[in-house]
Amino acid sequence: MVHAPVGCGYYTWGTRRHLGDVYGWALPGVLENEANHRRHCYTTDMTENDIVFGGMDKLKQALLEAFRINPGAKGAIIYLTCSTALIGDDIDNVAKEVMKETGKPVFACSSPGFCGVSQSKGHHEFNFQFYKWLLKYREEHPEVCLKEEEKTLYDINLIGEYNIDWDTITIVPLFEKMGMRVLSIFTGNGRFEDLFKMPDAKLSIVHCQRSATYIAELIKQGFEVPYIRASFFGLEQTAKALRDTAAWFGDDKLMKRAEEVIEEEKEAIKKALEWYRNKLAGKRIAIYVGAPRVWHWIKAMEELGMEVVACMTTFGHKDDYEKIVARLKPGALVIDNPNEFEVEEMIERCKPDLFLTGLKEKYLVRKFGVPTLNSHSYEKGPYAGFRGFINFARDIYQALYAPVWKIAQEEI
Amino acid sequence: MLSILKTEVLPPKSCGLATEPGSMSQRSCVYFGARYVLGPIREAIHLVHGAVGCSYYGKMVRGTPAPVWTTDMEEDDVIFGGREKLKKALIEAFRLKPEAKGAFVYITCVSGLIGEDVTTVAEEVTQITGKTIKVVSCPGFSGFSQSKGHDLSYNLIFELIKPVKKPKEPVVNLVGEYNVGGETQVIKELLEKLGIKVHVSLTGEATWSQIETMSRAHLNLMFCGATAENFCRKMKESFSIPFMKVSFYGLKSTAASLRKIGDFFEIPEYRVEKVIEEGEKWALSNIFPWRKVFYGKKALIVLGTYRLGPQGKMLKELGLEVVAAASIFGRIDDHVEAYSITSRVTDNPGDYEVEKALTLLKPDIVLTNARDQWRPIKFGIPVLSFPQPKERGPYAGYKGMVNFARDLHRCLNAPVWRLLKSEF
Amino acid sequence: MINNTKEIPIEGITYKELNIEKKPLSPEYVPPPEELVPAANRAVCIDPSRTCMPFGAMWATLGVHRAIPFVQGAQGCTTYVRYTFARVFREPTLIANASFHEDAAVFGGRKNLIKGLRNLVCRYQPELISIVTTCSSEVIGDDIQSFLDEALEVMEEEMDPDIYDAVKFVIVNTPSFAGSHVEGYNRAAREFLKTLAKKTGQSEELYFIPGMMMPGDIRELKHIFELMDVPYKILFDISDTLDCPLTGMPQMVPYYPPGGTRVEDFVRAGNAKAIFALSPDAGGAGAMWMEKRFKMPGLIMTMPIGVRNTDKLVKTVSEISGRGIPDSLRWERGILLDAIADTIHYTMGKRVAICGDPDFVAAATGFVCELGMIPTYILPGSKTKTAVQTIKDACAEYDIEPTVFVDSDQFEWEYALKQDKPDVILGHSRCLNISRELQVPLVRFGFPVYDRVGYQREPIVGYRGGERFLARIINAILDQYFPDDRTQQ
Known part of the structure; x- marks a missing residue:
């Protein structure tokens, strides 16, 4: 339940491909969610009046309604956003009330957008708040613990x-x-x-x-x-x-x-890996993702015989950068939270053959004739594990070897 | 040249004449006619002995694909003869499709012209494989229109028939019924209500073995007289199976046909009447809301030949007026039938005549075949095309009447005609 | 060897192999409580078919040459929007952000704005910056105008007084908790003209505010006006900013798309002969303001989708400009009519449900009526002034009474569809689920379409666009209902 004006609710569909296998019913006999991983978006759709007079009543009512519409729901998470935080809605209290009325766990997450320097703060806050709430919930409801x-x-x-x-x-x-x-x-x-x-x-x-x-x-x-x-x-x-x-x-x-x-597992993928390694060896690569995946991937890329020439993170902390620097070869470029200007400059200076980055940057980089891979949500995942690594290598191969990059360099 | 404007009936002599070259006729070739009739027969290999185009076009039979094979004759084959190739092709075909009971070999223009002795090849292959092979001698130039191909196909079909015992319960054959848009099923259902079984539908739903045993029926119901009348007569002479001309197009014809069939099999009258009453009630209740759209609208029909009368009657039953009817490869009987509906009847109009008719007669709708369906649209006149594609469903029987009315309604009532006339 | 590829790249785990088994949340289907289905009875909004205002304002800004929207809000307010633009257009977008953190929430966004604008000007040398507010800056109560004045003073001191000429600034107030992205575009259209437009003389040019049309649509509009030989300017022209070629290697840094409406075109807007808003809800306010301020005709048209709507636009443009309607345009109209006439058997009587932004929905309703289809349930995603009436007028001509969901969400609309299944759904990509559930073909159009490619380039407006749109509809019907080759006639 996103306690916010409509935009914040709307964009809950706009995050990454975190997939799940639980589906609701659409109609008798028809399971919902063949296509999208998140079928419904629930929001309080705060309007001017709610902002002026406070949205707590609306939130409570909305939650109760949501539970009635989805009797199968096992619980709820409320997200606090900029505007609702600024007007001071006490969502913890609402969560408690709804929990009491429905008997289902409701977790109130205080996550206004202006809080912290990046989404990293949101991860952090969720961890702490969720743990605190979890502790309390386990105490009050010992039946949820593993026997x-x-x-x-x-x-x-x-x-x-x-x-x-x-x-x-x-x-x-x-x-x-x-x-x-x-x-x-x-x-x-x-x-x-x-x-x-x-x-x-x-x-x-x-x-x-x-x-x-x-x-x-x-x-x-x-x-x-x-x-x-x-x-x-x-x-x-x-x-x-x-x-x-x-x-x-x-x-x-x-x-x-x-x-x-x-x-x-290694035996199963040996042949494929060998094939891709031959194709990819010696390529220069730049990585720009959240944070830990940057240093996870430096090693992975080396296994494919590629050289990492630049690393960037969106929300890396000091320890992330220490790890990145330790794993990189001397001379490689490292940037924190680069803007478009810096990304463009990096391409000019480092001339990577491939750029591992997210959706927002990949179209920009392509304009410079550099192939990209959506590294936040992947192109055709999974990429983790042994067999996922072949998917990763395949997608890198497909990005690098697409004929379009060669044609784009040609003049007419 | 024939003129559509002649209001008197054309002298019967003028039907079935050769087309004036350059008159943009819609007539087709003999091979086309043969494919039209034989195409959907299953349990048979259809091998076209000719250049690749003939089989390519022969694939679609009445809007439905039917498997067809070809010897794909090339320059060498034409110069040195394609007999060996044909023989090899036939033997291969039987090996690839062992369940086939026999084969039809179509002779096309090119193989006809080089004088290929296909019959001998067929005999040789029959000796090797033991399967019956029928040679369809249908070079495209061998007749004025596809009509010749229909005739010759039915002759071949007739040759396949073997004498068999008759069952007790009433069984009929549908002859000249081509299962356009699933019409066979509708007719079967209606006859089933009277307790009558259908053995085979020529050639809407026919297999080689069904044709072989079709003499088990008590009665042949003749639908398309143009293609099947001779066949029915021969069946009567050889197997003493009577035939009866019927039509399931339109409420009146359907009722009349059901009664005639009922009489033949001495089915109690009340049973027949019940089927008719139920059907008519259902159909009329469906058509009723659209009647205003149809009333007084003018229709022009340009169709093969057999459909002129039946489709014209259907239009009249719905309240439309038929301003003129033209056949493509006309036959006297069909023209006489059409004359009872409209006084303007002609055969084989060229594009010029059709366009003239459109501008002079100003019909509100044109019923014509798929080849020419887009021409009247350019004159701002909606078209209902035949044979109708599968998704429009059958036009026979009561269900068909409703489908027909629905499609007419769709054509006549489409907002696009209004937009066309709107000022700009 | 069937294929001659020497080496076939080896696959890892393919999409097909993943084969995830679905688990239902509840063992049985539980229908939602009847009384909670209408959105009006609910506090909770389930599946909104609209997003918040800043998005529309940023869209408009991205249609201006070397212009950057500066979002006075938290970082998410740009990240999400950039995701959305990237998904729909597959193009880079330049959007700046004030990076609100706790201090901004407490002390206001003054510092962020001043610093942000300064950095933006130094680094990117834009020609225009639009300052787009958000829910947080509006709730905090930031006085943007005075912040801007202050920022200008800082920049003047540091750089040069030229700054006043070099960069234009437009403030668009878009509190997210009011209106929708459509209204955001509307406000931006008004604010841009209000801030920039001057009257210095009289020109023959016609000005057009396209609304949230796709690049392909705008190109189609240009094509029409070129055929008519009308001098024109399209404002917020995203056709060469959000759909750009891969060329000019190596690219200049910073990367700016080559196109977009020039700032001087906005300045000269006061001289225009007339101004057209082609989407009443997105841009209408701009045209109305121009009419009031410069006493020029401000014409608000239904989006030119379909025959009648395009006819109306062409006729009006012809009247105002005094140029005749060329035969080439009549030819295109004829092609469209011919295409409609050729396919009436697939469209007549088909029941269609429509969902999308109000301008698109209202115009598309008219078009489907012209095809002989019957609109059943219509959801204009956001509140609208004119769309409902336009829909009613279009349907009245054909004696159809569709249900229009005003101020509702997709949940209610989808529920109605589940009770009464249509034959076709016209909607955006978010209608995919309901179309799969009902086994009904989805014809994608409007905003957003992100799960298929090329839709942003394919026009649906004008006669040629109508023909493309028609083909889209027919092909969807054919694919679903007649998937075999029996459609060969």
């Missing part, structure tokens, strides 16, 4: 894995093959009921280490569930992630199993 008898030795959380273009399909089976159980994923294809169980796991594996290390840290402090950092991009990093996980459990059988899984 003692249901626990297994190898329960893990995947934290900061957002299931972009079904990345989880390539990641989760790896752990399952090793004999582990993925208890919950924060928040790719996630469920409220699974998120409640996060603190009951044995180990958290943090993938996006910018947006979600916070909650892993909090769970560690609160429940003594340790976490390890991992990356699932590229063969070596994915293999390392599996090895690290097995090593943490310290179980010989598990470690052996991990090696088997790695061997098996």
Whole structure:
């Protein structure tokens, strides 16, 4: 429920391809959502009157109505936005009231747009606020916790894995093959009921280490569930992630199993990888994504034999940049939060063969005759894991080798 | 040249004459006629012995694709003869399609002109494969119009028929019924209500084996007289199966035909009347809201030949006036029938005559075949084209009457005609 | 070997292989409570078919040569918009932002605006900057005019007094909580003319405000006026800014698209012979203001989709300019009529539901009526002054009474469609779900179409555009209802 004027609600459809497999009904016998990953958008559609007189009543009513229209809904998340924050609507209170009336969990997320320097603050805030709320909710409703008898030795959380273009399909089976159980994923294809169980796991594996290390840290402090950092991009990093996980459990059988899984998966993609590596070796590449993927991908690109000549992030923090610099070859360019001007200058100076970037920049870069890949939502994902990496390589190959770039350089 | 403006009936002599060269006739060739009739017969291989174009165009039969193979004759084949190629092609075809009961080999202009002895090849292949092969001698130049092709196709079909025992329950054949837009199904349903089974529909729904056993029927219902009358007579002589001319176009014709069939099989009158009453009631209730659109509108018909009368009657039943009717490869009987509807009847009009008719007679709608459907539109006159594509559905029976009325309504009432006339 | 490719790139996991099994949220279908279906009875808005005002103002600005919208709000206010532009047009867009953070919320956006404008001018040397406000700056109560004055003083000191001539500034107040993106465009049209237009003489030129038409549509308009030999200017001309060729390697830095309406054309607007708004809800206010201020005819036309609507535009332009209607245009009209006549069997009596921005919807309703289709449920996404009446007038001629959902959301419209299935849906990409659910073909048009390519280049206005639009409709019907080759006649 986006508590905002219509635009903020409208644009909830405008985020990335975080896909899910739960669908509502359209009509008897017809499951909704064949096409879009987020079928409906709920918003309070704040108008002038609401802004003047406050929107709390409207929010409450809207929430109750939304629950009546969607009896299958397991809970709600309210988002506070610029205007509703500025007029001072107390959404926490509304959430409490609605929770009481409906008996369903309602989480109020204070996320006005002007808060913080970038979306990173939103990740951060959600982590803290959600954890705080989660703690309280678990105390009040112990039934949502994982029961003692249901626990297994190898329960893990995947934290900061957002299931972009079904990345989880390539990641989760790896752990399952090793004999582990993925208890919950924060928040790719996630469920409220699974998120409640996060603190009951044995180990958290943090993938996006910018947006979600916070909650892993909090769970560690609160429940003594340790976490390890991992990356699932590229063969070596994915293999390392599996090895690290097995090593943490310290179980010989598990470690052996991990090696088997790695061997098996590597064998399956060997031929394809070789083919692509031959095609891609020596190409110069520039990367501009959120934050952690930049340094995740430096290694992955090296595995494909490519050279990373420039790195940029939208919302990277100091530790991100330290990692980036450590992994880059000397002479490469690193920019924080580049604007279009800087991107253009980077292209002139570094002359990359390929630019890994998001939707907004990719059309600009193309005007300079440089191929791009949508790296936020992917072109034809998933890109993570072993087999996803072949998708990644394939898309890079297709971008680089499209005849259009050659034709564009020709004069008539 | 024939003039459409002659109000008296044209002397019967003038029908079926050769086309004046350069008169932009809509007539087609003999091969076309043969494909029209034989095309949809299943369990058979259709092999066109000729250059590639003939089979390419022969693929579409009455708006529906029908499989057709070809020997694809090229320069060498024309010079040195294509017999070997034909033989090889036939044997290959039977190997590729072993379920085929037999084959039709179409002789086209080129193979006819070089004097290919197709019959011998057919005999040779029959000896090798044991399958019946019928040679369709239909070079395009061998007749004035497709009509010749129809005749010769029915002769071939007749040759396939074997004497068989007759069943107890009443069984009929539909002859000259071409299943345009699913009409066979509608007719079958109507006859089923009277307890009559349909054995085969020539050639709307026909297989090789159904044709072989078609002498089991008690009665042949003749639809298109132009193509099938001779065939029906021969059936009567050889297998003593009587035939009866029927039509399911329009409410009156449908009722009359049902009664005639009922009489033949001595079906109790009340059963027949019930079917008629139910059908008419349903159809009229559907057509009623549109009647204002039809009343007093003028129609011009330019169709093959058999449809002139039936379609004209349907138009009249809906309240339209038929200002003139023209056939493409006319036959006397059909013209006589058409004359009962309108006093202006002619055969084989060229484009010039059609355009003249459009400007002089100013019809509100034109019924014509698909080849020429776009011409009247340029004169701002809507067209209902035949054979109607599948999605418009059958025009036969009660269901067909409603479909026909609906399509007429769509044509006449389309806002585009208003926009056309609006000042600019 | 069937194909001669020496090496076939090996696939990873293909889209098909993903094959995600669907899980229903609830075991059974639960219909929504009847009383909550009409949007008027609800506080919650489900699936709005419109977005907020700043979007429209930015759209208008992007149609001006070397112009940059400066959004006085938080960063999301530009990120989301740039996503949307990128999706629809597949083009880069230059949009600047004031980067509101907590301090701005507390102390106001003065510092952000002054610094932002200064940086923008230094770095990008634009010819025009439009300052687009948002919900936050309006709630905070930023006094944009005085901030701007201050910013100009700062820039004058630092750079040169030339700044006053070099860069024009237009303030567009677009509080997100009022109106919709259509209204945002409308306001921008008025503010641009209000700020820039001067009267220095009299010219023969006709001015046109196209509204939120696509680049292809604007090109079609130009084509019509060129055929008519009318001197014209199209304001907010996105046709060469949001649809640009891949050429001129290496590109100049910073990248500006080559086209767009020149600032001096806005300045000279006061001299125009007449000004046309081709979308009553998007641009009408601009034309009305010009009529009041410079006493020129301000004509508000229905968008020229379909025969009648285009006829009306062509006739009016011909009357005002004194130029005749050329035969070439009559020819195009004839082609369109011919195309309609050729396809009446597919369109007549087909029931069609329409959804989109009011100007598009109102004009398209007229067009589908001309095709003999029956509009059933119509959703103009935002509040509108004229669209409902236009729809009623168009339908009255054909004796049709469609249900028009005023001030409603897509949920209500979709619910009506579920109860009473149409044969075709005309709408934007957000109607894809309902079209899949109902197994009804979707004909995409208007804003936004992001899930198919090329729609922004293909015109739907004018006679030629009408012919393309008709083909789109017919092909959608053919694909869905007659997918085999039996449509061969």
